[in-house]
Amino acid sequence: MDPITPVHGTGVLLLIAAGAVALLLVLIMKLRLHAFVSLVLVSTLTAVVAGIPVADVPDALLAGFGGTLGAVALLVGFGVMLGRLLEVTGGAQVLADTLIGRFGEQRAPFALGVAALLFGFPIFFDAGLVVFLPIIFTVARRFGGSLILYAFPAAGAFAAMHAIVPPHPGPVAATVALGGDVGVGLLVGLPVAVVAWFVGSYLYARWIGRRIVVDVPTLLFGEENDATAADAPRPSFPLVLGLLLLPMGLIALNTVLSTLVDSGVLTATATVDTVRLVGETPIALLITLLTAIAVIGSRVGSVGEVTGVLDAALGPICTIILITGAGGMFGGVLRTSGIGTAMTDSLGDLGMPVLLQAFVIATLLRVSQGSATVALTTTAGLISPLVASEGLGDFRIALVVIAIAAGATVLSHVNDSGFWLVSRFFGMDEKQTLRTWTVMETTLGLSAFVLAVLLWPVAAAVGA
Template identity: 55%
Template sequence: MDDWTQTMGAGPLLGIAAASIALILLLVIRFKMHPFIVLILVSLLTAVVTGLPLSELSDTLVDSFSGTLGSVALLVGLGAMLGSIVESSGGARVLAERLVAVFGEKRAPFALGVASLIMGFPMFFDAGLVVMLPIVFAVARRMGGGNLLLYGLASATALSVMHVFVPPHPGPITAAEIFGADLGLVLLFGLILAMPTWLVSGYAWARFVDRRIPLPVPSLFGLSGDDVQPANPPSAGTVAGIIAVPMVLIFLNTGLSGLSSSGVVDGDATWVQSLTLIGNSPIALLIAVLVAMVVLGFRRGTDGTALERVMDRSLGPICSVILITGAGAMFGGVLRASGIGDALSGTLSAVGLPVIVAAYVIALVLRVAQGSATVALVTAAGLVAPAVAAGGYNGVEIVCIVLATAAGSVFAGHVNDSGFWLVGRLMGMDVKTTLKTWTVQQSIQSLVGFGLASALFGLVQLV
């Protein structure tokens, strides 16, 4: 496609982009079509309408899909396996109970939130919620039984914050891939942003709303005496250490890369290349999974067949997320190849709307309209990526844009979001109560995350 030139003006191209997004929303919301199919179909139609050469159409679609899917599938798949091993070993429960013991019963909501932040690193939101809620219910019953929101929202928000802002979850990984951000920096600043975001939108909000909406603990997971505990669970320190393995290795990779580029260390040295290799995100997660298999599996007497089943069952739920992510990247690839991204970049420059604000607003609108945070994030990233590429931003500024886009993709989860129903049903809330608690929480989380990412972006520009 090197010899092909787009002849349409910015107006028609932006009109096609708006129509494409509207069609995605219509097919997903009104006709209940699966987002994977919708994104492929709309990508194809957009490519044809914008005049991309038909002879190159298939390669454009497949290359955009596979280019993102390769790295995303590895990270998400290995992260899901790590979370499944930790959960099946009883590690999640042990870690939560240990933190409650350390912080004390009066600070149990804080302790459960911290445990969920830790468990939220390797676990997807829905898996982490199912793992943590029985522990939350048991603690809430022990504290009197009428303050579920105090404990439940603090824990659920922590899982949501990690899922939205921190790799190896698909949202930040995909946005980093599309924007060309350093994944180690995304991990570092995502963790820095996660804690204050949780404190405001999770812990503080849970304490506020609990005083206004008393909610009893449901009997969904049985009584506290019915909880099943593995016979020989690992220690809390062991679980925390295993979860820390990939974070430490990825930080090592980022640090050595920075030192190498600045000339402090010799980037061609064997030891530098070796440490950089094991700090590469997929390798780091693979090492963590292998360590978890040995420490939480074989050394505790779990045979290979049982461990294989534990790991295998973690892959089914993530297939849809991975495929939607790849299809969203396909749509973004078409937007870039057709010149729509460049048209948007020029329009943003003319309007004067900062790129970081545009990314947040686009993701927010898509999230509210169709529900899927993944679709909202990858679509917004695909639209804004050319403006980011043309803006000459440094590595930290690009990371801030990634986090701002991720923040927009979580705004105001409501009835078209599967997470809305998951939280509401598991906590025994009706739709009205879920809207008053969880939907508002997601909005606060989005605004706080965007505010922090924007503040960091402005600070970096001043420096």
């Protein structure tokens, strides 16, 4: 649903947004009302108070809820089934053992993060995280300590790659809007994302993981897997790695073809569209799941027993999907209310250097309406005239995109569906998630922004 024409001024809209977030936190953290019920209730109240016509409130609610479910439900469903299959056949243990054997016990969190950086190059944050969950949980159970020590390096790697590095859609769309070169954006964004991950995610996880203990949840994959280990041989490392690389390869193919078609290098034909369909994330995960059933399902037992394992994996994620969808509903209401439109109109000329202006606007949009993608693309469109007027080269445009992505990453909180996804996957309550995930996203974004600032004189010196 498109944003309405704001009926309140920017200041009033921001107060409404702040009041809605405060009310939500009180309902969930103080009154202990279920998060799903709280999100729907606050979304409805916010829509009415913000001036969305009463007749349009149901559409506004369902647009955010349905849009988020459409993006998340299939990924989470197929991903969790694949993860459960890897778990019960011992595939996750094989991959974990191999990683630890190569990197050593002390570097287990680093190994998970590096693996996630590689897998995160073409795959979206939520899809990558779901597929990696059994590996993260297996390593965490083996060595003990807080789950944060193992989960955040991997989750932060997926977040960094998704926000900063082409061919992910956010940085690609921003680069195109600013008139830059996607190839240069990749060459600049990749090392920045890796360094920002190391400082803002990996080092932070080592620090906070020793101060806040989060136990490995049993909701998704149960306790330690002993059921099939004694009855059937575990799959080989190459086989497990191949299953994880299969969706990565399919999605990468889709991304490359889409980029070539959008840039005019390749013409969209029936064949090209068919290949792109195979590489759509839900389809790629479905193909991977079917392949896993075919090649390792026999280790579980009959087809009926495999179906029972997959069916059991779906039950626990209903709460996760519904709460994530409700989080998308809340963010969607904030966008529909016109908060983003009012803010961008009022922030059109801040009189700041372009790099700082990009970061500030993206941060304000991220905090006010939750969606990192909306914050990234809206900010790029807003500052594109300024970038054009300053005649920036491709190198500096890439740094502006990184500054926008940094602002669109910081301060993930209750109006961000990703906040709820992480909270429920890792078994953390809202207070723990704010103290850990929100801070990690902020340190990650700030690290990327600082790197862009440090590289800006270098780009200016070479005239790029």
